[in-house]
Every structure is written in structure tokens, then in C-alpha cells.
Amino acid sequence: APPAVQAALLRLVLERRIGALRLPPGVRIVAAANPRSSAADGWELSPPLANRFVHLQWTHDQDVVVRGLGGTWPRAALPSLDPGGLDGAVRYARRAVCEFLTARPGLVHRLPSGETRRGGAWPSPRSWEMTLCLIAFATAAGSSREVLSLLVRGTVGDGPGLELMASLDRMDLPDPETLLADPAGAVLPERGDLRQAVLDGVVAAVRKRPEKSRWDSAWALLARAMETGAPDVVVVPATTLATLRQQDWDIPASIERLAGAMSLSRRADRAADRAAARLAGTARTSG
Template sequence: MLEALSLSVSAGVPTLLWGSPGTGKTSAVKALAESLGWPVEVVIGSLREPSDFAGLPVVSEGAVRLAPPAWAQRLATTGHGLLFLDELTTAPPAVQAAMLRVVLERVVGDVPLPAGVRVVAAANPPEEAADGWELAPPLANRLVHLNWPVNAERIARGLAAGFARPSLAGFERPATARQDLTARATVSAFLQVRPALVLQVPKGPAAGQGWPSPRSWEFTATLLAACAATEAGPDVRAALVTGAVGEGAALEFLSWLENLDLPDPAAVLADPASFELPRRSDRAFAVLTSVAAVAVAADDKDTWEAGWKVVAKAARAAPDVATLAARTLAARRPAGARIPAALLELTPILRAAGLIE
């Protein structure tokens, strides 16, 4: 969980630690901030009013502006830090509603928080919190939920020799553009296979946890890229995906991912002649989407032309899938790149897609 927390925070995904009172959630967040040398602003929802997040209306020079509280001004001035929303389930519904824009967009009143400010929250289950409230589904969907473990051996060892500090791997090795694009292509391919999982608004107790939506699937892609960058283990990846989209959707996605066995898009672009399009439509979609994404991210004419060779070869077996990759390549032509000969094979497909007259 310490590694998952660090990866999520480093990727800029708002994170919520769930656990019983007194289990070290707050200490872990403060230890992460201390390791980074970042300031941390602790805000407890039960002690705040909606105006502490939405801003206090102030008349200035004939206009009304929403003035932020002091903690937001300090973070905006510093330019980086952790905004720690502690005891989240003690915040009443009106305060939770005011937090929505703060959590995802990092805007407090009329003041935007810098990109270097990351949002972390902690909560006790409502039945264990003082005057606890269920987490509203819109707020829950803006967070990645991590269940904080309590292990007797770890606690005993920590008391004797000191507790482990959060890993900083995600901050030291951020995801590259290629890893990010490959992760997005992978999630996109899964949703082509399981479109029913794009959006599933929960009801009942599950509403306060992670659930599938376009936003949480985007979180999933970001977290997959972070896991790839740091070579995180399967347990960390499973915890992050489950925290983003919930147990049911995560189980399906992780099972599908385990059996996907995709080739490295960079290797495919390096040798287009040896590429063989997978027969499974989801694998074919994932491969071509990631190849096209990596080809345009390189912004290099040779790589771009190699992408067209891959698409042309794939078009013979799966023209509909090849069309999507062709759209990506056609929209991002590098400077100095000539029209590749492979385009001649794609003329009917490109005309059907409306890319040429």
C-alpha cells in the first residue's frame, strides 16, 4: 500500500486511504510529504464549512470574487505540496459537494492550485467515524481508493525498529509519453470488448467506493503507465486498478490484461515486415492503437512511416481496426515526412473513412 500510495500521488491521481482509526494513515501521508520535502496542509472536513472550499464571497472593486482560505493561499504560493483531506467521512454532504472541484480540478474559490499540489485523503468507514457520513458517489469517483492494511507483525516491527517510509519510485521514475500512450491504448482496447463497463453508477454501500466511469478509466490508464515506469508488482497494480474502478470491473480488466500478451509497439515499429496481426479483435485493436500512439509520440518521420507500414499490413485482415490507427497517424504528420508508399494500399480505407477525397 505504501508503494501504491506513492505511485498514485506521483501520477497526480487523487487518492483516498480507507482504514480504521489509529492505524497510521495520517502518519504515512506525513512521512511521504517529509520524504519529498513538501509542505502538507491538513484539512478536516467536519471542522469546515462549504465556503472553505468553494471560497468566501468578497466584494472588491465593484465585483464579487471567491476568496480562498489561508491553507489554499499557502499551497498556491509554495507551488507544490500535499493537500491532505483527513477524516473525509466526517464531512457532511454539503461540505463533500464543495470539495468536488477541489479534489479533481484543484481549484479553491477563484484560486487554482498549481500542478505540483497533490490531493490525498483519509477516511474511516462511516460506522467507525465520529458522526460518520457515507461518501457521495460523485466524490468517490474522483478518488482512487486504497484499503489501508493492519498487520500485527508489521506494527510490532515498526514499534521496535521504526516504520517503513513510503517509496518514492514514482517520483524518481515518472512514466514516459510512450508508456502513457501504450497504457491508454490498452484500456481503450478493453472497453471496446466490454463497452458495458464504461459507466456503471453504483447504488447502496458500493456507491462510496471506486466505480467505472470514463474518469476512473482514465485514472486506470495513468496508473498503469506509472506501474510500467517503476516495474511495480502485480499486487500494486491490482490495488490501484481496483481502487479506481471497483472490484468487479478490475477483476475483469486484470484477467483480460493477463491473457492479452501484447508485443512491444516499439519492437513492431522497428521491424514492420515481421509483424503479424493477432486474430483476436481485441488484441488487434490494442496492438494497432498502441503502435499508432507510439509512432506519433516519437515525432520522427522514419517511425511515422514505419507506422503506416504496420497499418497497411493490418488492413488486409482487419480494415475497420486499421482505419482507427490510420486516423491517428494522418492527424500527426512529422515535419519533413513524405507520403509513404504504404498509403497506396490504404486508399480505399482512407476514402471510406473520409480522410481523403
Template sequence: MNATNDLSRSQDPLAAADDLNLRLRAWRTEPGGNPQLEALALAVAANLPVLLWGEPGIGKSAGMEQLAAGLGVPLETVIASVHEPSDFAGLPILGDDPAAQGVPMAPPDWAVRLAGAGRGLVFFDELSSAPPAVQAALLRVVLERRVGSLALPEPVRVVAAANPPSSAADGWHLSPPLANRFVHLHWTHDPRTVARGMAGTWPSVPVPPVDPAKVPSAVARARGVVSGFLTARPGLAHHLPEDAESRGRAWPSPRTWEMALRLLAAGYATGTGLEAIATAVIGAIGDGAGIELLSYLEQLDLPDPDRVLADPNAFALPERGDRQLAFLTAVVAAVQGDLTRRRWEAGWVVLGKAADAGVPDVAARAAADLAALRNTDWPVPSGIDAFLDLLRLSGALPGGG
């Protein structure tokens, strides 16, 4: 039987050609050290939807194959431009008693496969070629992770790709609601990378592992940075660009600031390089706000809040007001992340230093937040004295102390 198959294959004029093509499709990966790839991996680790912008034919689809292979998860590619809105919103199917049970919306096959696998990567290609009605249907998939009546599992990551409208077939600008749900990354290839790929080796896209020991400090530090920056620059909390093209890219809003917060926290917890973090953050909130935040971040140099809480008497309060605010916010976030009486009382020692330094107004909001974390069985510490009147006025502390 094997001899017969071998003979049949040798007589097939396409068999050798198929074998040749199979060999050409084989490739391996190596560490790339590319901030663009690292930013993509960071956003995937933070479980944020990513949108890759790039000209046709530069390897966006191939990059997704490498990413899925590196994660060991199935890849589902969906060409958004050839689908109808119902392909994402679901098709209605009648049950036994629609009046009592409603009409469920049947999901497409790719969503069912991902739900069955419990994890995976869904790649929405040619997003900028999808008409506005399809983009609107995709909103719920990207934001709520629901396709019809089916909820995608949390380990399913969402990545999309788009060509600039000038080079897309029947291209459209992305609608602002859809654009504001993505981390936007510019996808390019260095000619040397392409040349290396033609030799059979492409850069890998390894998702950085989160260090559990760093998580509490990473979350607290990120909260301090973003909260402190937006307190200093409130005008950047929300800014919708005026022109259609810019509204279809990254711009600051409360939603994208939350994305930036998650990217910073993931970056700190994974030890990702600053350049990759910067690329991802700018991809969330846009060039203007992103560059300002990164400049603020470079000058901030916050102490580790967990180390300070471990020995609150051994630290020096930052001198600049914006650093003080960011630091105290991070301290309260660290206490909230691992709430014990010892850490709560250490937090008051820290805030007491701010009061002693003559800046109780900077610590006022942090004091109210810290007081709200108090277990009713815990006694009121001495460090709270400088804030008693403020806390009573805010209702965070009973009138009797």
C-alpha cells in the same frame, strides 16, 4: 546564560518528560515491500487523489507524515469534518470595484502555504464524517485543484482518509460525485508491522521514479490495454452501483477509466510490481471491473509497440481478436506519442499485416486514427491500400488518394 538556561530547564518538572516524549516520537523507515504502500506511492506518482479507508487509530495520519517526509515536501492536514463549505469554496472579499472586477473568494491559510511552497501534500482527514454540504464544496478542490480563487500548484498531491460510516463519528456515505474522483485504498497494518514500528522502524512509502525512456511505450501500452478491454466489454464503461455504500466507493465511469489508464501507464513507466498496480487499478474502477481488467491483462501479453515500430517486418500479429485490437491501438498511440515519417510508415506496415491476416475490420479504427496523423508532405504508403475505401468513406483520406 547557557548555565542559567540549563538550571532553569533542570528545575522544570516537565522538561525531562518532554525530552522523553521527543525520543519516543523519533523513528526511521525501511523498505516495506507492501503492495498497499506501493499502490499509494503509484497513485501519488500519477498525481491522482487517493482516499484511504480504515478503522480509527491504524496509522493513516502517521503514514502521511512518512510520505511527506520521503517526498521532502510540506504536509498540510485538514480535518474535513470540522470545516464549513466556505472553508473550501472560499470566503468572499470585497475589492475596490466589485461590479467591474467581481468578488474574489479568499482561500484558507493552508492553501496559501501550499501555493507559496509550490509543492506539498494536503491530507483531508475524517472525510466520511463531513456532512454532504462540505463534501460538495470539496469536489472542486479535488477535481480542479482550486480553493476559492487560488489554484494549487501541480506538484501538490491530494490524499484523504475516511473511516467506514459504521465506525465514523456521525458518519456519512460519500456522495457518488466525490467518491468517483478518488483512488480508494484499504488501509490496514499487519501486526508484525505494528510491532516493528513500536521498535522505532516503520515501512517507507517511496514514490517510484518514472523512467523517461519508458514513457512513450508505457503510454501506448496502457492505451492499448484500456481501449481494447472497453471495446470488448462496453457495458463496464459506466456502471453506477445501486446501494449507497457502494456508490461511495470505487466504481467504473469514464473518469475512473482515465484514472486506471494513468495508473497503468505510471506502473509501466516506473516498473511497479503487478500486485501494486492491481491494487491501485481496483481502487480506481472497483472490484468487479478491476478484476476483469486484470484477468484480461494477464492473458494479453502485448508486444512492445516501440520495438515493433523499430522493425515492423519482424513481428507476428497476435492470434486473438481482442489482443489484435489492443495491440494495434497501442501501435497507433506509440506513433502519435513520437510522430515521425519513419514511425508513421512503420505503423502502416503493421496494419498491413493485419489486413493480410484476414482481419481488416479489427484494424479499421486504427487505420483511420493513423491516417489522421499524416503530415500533408508525406506520401501515401503502399500499406494503406487495403484500407483506402474505408478511409475515403470516413473522410480521413481525400477521394483522389
């Protein structure tokens, strides 16, 4: 659509009005387009029009295409919302978006510099409101993280969208104070990056209020983390926690369970450094 037609679409897409006519509630507005590079006499979407859509990139799945050409196209299953969980999902979405934009105020409105990127998803108050609605409905529908990621990135762009998804992950992390109060009963995330973030948060909490009992609890928690997951995740927080020890604090027995993993990690790091040095020396010799 040329710019003049795109301008005429703005009120239709956002306000659902054509002159004095208001579209019925059951009408859904969907647009499809080839990239400008592969479109006949194509135009980029204008930034105001692009900011009114959720942009989903279409990819061809080879198995689906082959089965479809053979006569069996898949039937899409529409998600169903849990009405009882919608209020909680809305509160969760509001908290997620508001906390994120409080921490990243520069992303409230950021118009991309390039024409092509302006014709896609980018962050603005309008698209953040759309994002909030999508998070709420996807949460109430029990959608997968992959689906939610596609929706969020399709609304505010890849960079801000991925940052928000990481922020959502951190929202679900357990409170460090709760973990310190009961390290034996602690439930830690399975994903390594989230587990690392939890342990770093525990060490930060001890640094903020250093007490012998809290220091001991943190060591017990690190030992539990090593027993229930990858040992390398505990190396950095354990090294930091060790620097917080005061002279009159006895060393807890749980440290002995961590000593082997930390020693192995250090040996691996030294071996990697030696290998990198040998490769650098070989490169200089070849040069």
C-alpha cells in the same frame, strides 16, 4: 464530511481550485476516513466525490506494527519513473483500456446500486481516465502486478478492475500464428491459466484455417507444452484438436507423447466421478 461540505469539495478535488485560487502543481490531494460503521457521526462519500479518488483499503500488518512500536517504522521507497519508457507505457495503457472497454461497453459507466458501494470505487469515464494514467505510470515505474492491481481496483472497483487485469495478462500472450510457425522455438507462459489460454488460442487458429501443416504444428506445440509444464493443461486443447483431423491426414508422431497424459487425466476424471457418486449415495442413505 456532511453532504454540503462534500459538494463544496468537488471542484477542489477535481479542478484543484478554491474560488479564484488555483493550487500549485506540487500540491497532492489525499483523503483518509474510517468506514461509516466505525466513524463518529460518519457519512458515506457521495458518488460524485467518491468517483474523484483512488480508494485504497488500509490493512494493519502485524510485523510492521510490532516493529514500529519497538521504535523501527519502515521507510517507504518512492518509485522512480523511466522517462525513456513513458511514451511506450502510455501507448500500452491506452491500448489496454480502450480494447477492454470496446469488449465490455457496459462498464464505461456503471453506478452501483447500493449506497455503500457508491461511496467507493466504481467505473465512469473519469475513473477510466485515472486508470489509464495509473497503468502508464506503474508500467514506466516497473511496479509489481500486486501494486497495479490495487491501483486499478481502487479506481474502478473490484469487479471491473479484476477483469481489466485479466485482459492485461492476455495482451502479453504470444500470437498463435507465431507459435504455429515455429513450435520448436515457442516460449510459453509459466502460469497455468495463461498457458491454457495460449493453447486454446492455437487450437482456435487451426480451426479457423485447418491445414495439415498447421495441425501438425499444433500437436508439436502441445507436446512441447506437456514437456515444459503441467501435463493436465494440454488435455482439453488436445481433445479439441483431435476432432479437427481430416480423413487424409496422417497422425503425427508427437501425439504418442501426449497419449499417456491424456489417458491418465481421463482415468483421474473417472475416479473423481466415481468418488462423487459414492459420496452422493452415502448422503442419500444418511438422509
